[in-house]
Amino acid sequence: MKTGKAVMMSIALVTAGLAAIGGVGYVLVRKLDEPPRAEAQSPAAEVERPQSGNCSAHDENAKAKAILAPVADALQRSERPVAHIALAELKNDDVHLSKVGGRAYWAAGRDYPRDAKGQPMFLLAQIDLSQPPKRADYPQRGLLQFFISGDDFYGANLDDAHGSDRMQALAQQKGFRVVYWPDASAPAIAPPPALAGKDSLPFDPAKPRRMVFRADHEAIGLNDAGLNKTLGSDVDSVIERYAAQHPDDRTSDEDLHDAVADYLERTGSKLGGYPDFTQQDPREASDRRVLLLQLDSDEEMMWGDSGIANFFIDPDDLARADFSRVSYHWDCY
Numbered sequence: 001m002k003t004g005k006a007v008m009m010s011i012a013l014v015t016a017g018l019a020a021i022g023g024v025g026y027v028l029v030r031k032l033d034e035p036p037r038a039e040a041q042s043p044a045a046e047v048e049r050p051q052s053g054n055c056s057a058h059d060e061n062a063k064a065k066a067i068l069a070p071v072a073d074a075l076q077r078s079e080r081p082v083a084h085i086a087l088a089e090l091k092n093d094d095v096h097l098s099k100v101g102g103r104a105y106w107a108a109g110r111d112y113p114r115d116a117k118g119q120p121m122f123l124l125a126q127i128d129l130s131q132p133p134k135r136a137d138y139p140q141r142g143l144l145q146f147f148i149s150g151d152d153f154y155g156a157n158l159d160d161a162h163g164s165d166r167m168q169a170l171a172q173q174k175g176f177r178v179v180y181w182p183d184a185s186a187p188a189i190a191p192p193p194a195l196a197g198k199d200s201l202p203f204d205p206a207k208p209r210r211m212v213f214r215a216d217h218e219a220i221g222l223n224d225a226g227l228n229k230t231l232g233s234d235v236d237s238v239i240e241r242y243a244a245q246h247p248d249d250r251t252s253d254e255d256l257h258d259a260v261a262d263y264l265e266r267t268g269s270k271l272g273g274y275p276d277f278t279q280q281d282p283r284e285a286s287d288r289r290v291l292l293l294q295l296d297s298d299e300e301m302m303w304g305d306s307g308i309a310n311f312f313i314d315p316d317d318l319a320r321a322d323f324s325r326v327s328y329h330w331d332c333y
Helices: 062-067 069-077 163-170 227-231 235-245 253-263 315-319
Strands: 080-089 122-128 143-148 176-181 209-218 270-272 290-296 308-313 327-331
Touching: 062 069, 062 235, 062 253, 069 227, 069 235, 122 290, 163 327, 227 235, 235 253, 290 315, 308 315
Parallel strands: none
Antiparallel strands: 080 209, 080 270, 122 143, 143 176, 270 290, 290 308, 308 327
């Protein structure tokens, strides 16, 4: 579990302007190695749908389900489609594949994404939208691309992400770019060579990995800004109510919180669904933006110190296939 169990944050550089009123501070932390993950060819970890009642004795989430029984219906109503992403070895790169890293598709006649210094950006992720499970709110075809630059914050505008306007600041596509090709049938041209190397990025762009998608649904997560509004209560109150109503349950308060936190964890790489964070959600509870893409740290991708990167979009923009106002955020321990 990433959030709720971290004891210390590894901090190397504190960003300027921590937290205006109602704001969020962001820190840049040193990059550390993470224990090896499961084989890349394996499906992403199962995310079980919350259900109420009839919990099996062998269900590892039985305790969390019992605790959350009063809000189980609210959790179920919050469910969204999600395509979990497993990253697998890619021996032969191709410019039309769904992948992390590698060579981007690019057709002639359109300016290639560049950072403020005029340097070409790196392809972080590319998704052939005909491959993931079909969703009514996503385009059904074309290529969706995510580019980032190799600066201190991997292209995210974290320096200006404070106060009530932080999501607008995170949508300034200066150090990153989200590009959509409705039709990628035109011949691809060679993108300009990038000067920076893997040391300035959370991944090695020369070692692409293909995406393998798995369809599912998931309810809102523990660290989502809208959780209390969705449940009509805060999770701590739900746990306290369970403890008061079950005096014979000798489970410690810490273990009760951990059971719920594990059950409502929303880590992992995915398209759609609900986000997770190592710090906190940059959105306010009233923010309409939904998760577009999440990329989590693993042995070959490291966002600072075991962090998570999120791209958010307004549902109306997504329906119009307008990706010009996507907000890009990442945080870490």
